[in-house]
Amino acid sequence: MNQVLVSAPSNIALIKYMGKIEGSGNKPTNGSLSYTLENLRTFVRLTEIEGGKDQWKLLVREDLEKMDLSEKGQQRFLKHLQNLKDKWGVTKNFLVESANNFPSDCGLASSASSFAALTLAAAQMFQKINPQPWGEDKKVLSELSRQGSGSSCRSLFSPWAIWLHEYAEPMNLPVKDMHHIVVVVEDSKKEVSSSEAHKLVTTSPRFEGRVERAEIRLKDLSQALQFDDWHMARQIVWDEFIDMHRLFETSTPSFSYMTDGSKKVLEECQKLWNKWQDGPLVTMDAGANVHMLFRNDQKKSFETYRELFKNEFKVLAFEGVKSDVH
Ligand code: PMV
Numbered sequence: 001m002n003q004v005l006v007s008a009p010s011n012i013a014l015i016k017y018m019g020k021i022e023g024s025g026n027k028p029t030n031g032s033l034s035y036t037l038e039n040l041r042t043f044v045r046l047t048e049i050e051g052g053k054d055q056w057k058l059l060v061r062e063d064l065e066k067m068d069l070s071e072k073g074q075q076r077f078l079k080h081l082q083n084l085k086d087k088w089g090v091t092k093n094f095l096v097e098s099a100n101n102f103p104s105d106c107g108l109a110s111s112a113s114s115f116a117a118l119t120l121a122a123a124q125m126f127q128k129i130n131p132q133p134w135g136e137d138k139k140v141l142s143e144l145s146r147q148g149s150g151s152s153c154r155s156l157f158s159p160w161a162i163w164l165h166e167y168a169e170p171m172n173l174p175v176k177d178m179h180h181i182v183v184v185v186e187d188s189k190k191e192v193s194s195s196e197a198h199k200l201v202t203t204s205p206r207f208e209g210r211v212e213r214a215e216i217r218l219k220d221l222s223q224a225l226q227f228d229d230w231h232m233a234r235q236i237v238w239d240e241f242i243d244m245h246r247l248f249e250t251s252t253p254s255f256s257y258m259t260d261g262s263k264k265v266l267e268e269c270q271k272l273w274n275k276w277q278d279g280p281l282v283t284m285d286a287g288a289n290v291h292m293l294f295r296n297d298q299k300k301s302f303e304t305y306r307e308l309f310k311n312e313f314k315v316l317a318f319e320g321v322k323s324d325v326h
Contacts, residue, residue, distance in 0.1 A: 002048035004124045008116035010040040010102075010109070011154045011161065012180075012291050014237045014283055015218045016244045019210065020198045026150035027165065030214035033221060034151070035293060036158040037180060039318040042113035044121040045097040052093055054078050059097035067104035080118055080148035087144060088126035088135070096121075106184045106314060107287050109194070115152035119145035142167035150198075162222075173225045177320035179294040179302040181280070184314040185261035186288035192248075192255045194286045200251040206243075213243060230295065234273070237281045245284065257288050265290045265309065272305070280305065296320050 011034040019029035045059055056074040058066060069077070081096060096118065100110050119141055127135045134140045138156055143166050146153035154161035157170040159178075192200070201207055217236050224232035249256050262284065269292070273279040279301060280292035294302040299319075306317045 002125065002128065003045065004121050005043065005045045006117055006121040006124060007041045007043045007101075008113050008120055008152075008155050009158065010037045010042075010113040011035065011151065012037055012283060012285065012293070013151065013154070014281065015214055015221060015240055017150055017163065018198065018244050018247065018286075019201050019207065020150060025147040027146075028150060028163065030211045031162065031164040031218050032151075032154070032214075033171065033218055034154045034161050034163075035178065036155065036161065037318075038158065039180070040100070040102045040108065040113060042098055042100050042110055042117040044114070044117040046118075046121045046125050047095045047097070048125070049093050049095050054081055054093050055095050057095060057097045059099040061099065064099035064101055065103050067100060067110075069098075076148075077114070077118060080115060081122060083147060084119065084122040084126065084144060088122075088130050088132060090126050090129050092129065094125070102316070106182075106316070107186055107188070107190065107289050108182065108184075108316075109151075109285060109287070111149040111194075112151040112155045115149035116145050116155035119148065119152070120156070139167045139169065142169075162218075171222070173222070174228065175225050175295065177296045179296070179299065179320045180318045181292040181294070181302065181305055181309075182316040183265045183290045183292070183309045184316065185265060185290060186257075186259055190257065190287055192257075192286075197248060197255075197286050200253070200255065201244075201247040203252045204247045204250040206247055206250050210243070210247065214240070230278070234279070234281050237283050241283045244286075248286075257284070257286060259288045261313065262288045262290055265313070268308065269305075276301075294320075 013032045013034040015033040017028045017032040021027045043059055123141055142153040142156045154163050154168040159176055160171040160173050161168040162171045217240050221236045269282050280294045283291050306315055309315050
């Protein structure tokens with residue numbers, strides 16, 4: 001039986017991809033920079049089947065979460081598989097089984113990890129069936145993954161990925177093995193999908209100048225991280241997610257993902273930062289949850305934040321790999 005099992009991580013953007021060039025297969029209007037979340041992964045098992053057509057099923061494994069993929073979600077996933085089959089000239093049919101190792105009911109986007117995992121699984125399988133000279137080139141695979149879900153193209157590189165145009169590339173920065181907290185403020189389904197958000201933001205008067213603002217922050221953040229300027233990095237990352245959320249709030253029609261809970265968590269982060277003049281990079285995606293990234297040497301602070309928010313919210317906390325262990 002021809003079968004492959006592959007997993008891919010999620011990622012969190014510190015400079016956001018928001019706004020895409022219409023009809024371009026998810027080419028972004030601005031460059032983005034992300035940190036790869038190795039602990040949040042999608043697993044995809046691809047099995048060749050005789051006849052019939054491509055199908056999706058939940059991958060059942062004790063260590064993986066049970067999730068419900070809507071009919072629309074399944075179609076989008078299978079359409080991506082079809083694109084990959086066309087690219088490799090493969091005509092066989094497959095059973096796609098997938099599942100995440102993180103709860104699907106906590107508002108964490110899984111499209112980045114799932115599309116990256118499907119792309120990698122298909123590449124592994126199709127290279128056996130009809131090998132292509134470009135079939136193992138990470139840039140080509142990143143470009144293909146992007147066509148399924150934009151942000152997934154960054155999940156092929158770790159720990160940092162930069163995505164400017166067609167594909168993402170690894171970025172070499174000294175900050176590694178960060179600890180990660182997600183304060184799960186809201187776990188219900190989003191009312192405005194990120195695909196809709198990409199379209200709506202272009203109606204905001206603040207979209208004018210957005211590309212330039214993002215490009216400047218991308219340059220400044222890369223430098224700050226390169227030269228260990230954590231204060232600067234933290235400020236840029238904060239300004240950037242606020243900028244994205246302001247675009248949402250000033251679109252026509254306007255929408256918002258920020259809840260009272262998100263605001264409370266952000267205020268608390270700001271208070272702690274003012275008190276200690278140190279703390280995590282704080283960011284939010286197109287959702288209500290708040291992500292925090294701590295340097296590897298901020299383990300104590302990571303624990304303090306985890307304990308603080310645990311009383312009121314669901315908190316997912318992942319320790320980065322210790323850099324002193326080789
Ligand atoms: O990949 P999409 O279309 O789901 O876009 C996601 C965009 C954000 O998550 C909001 C930001 C980003 O760069 O990941």
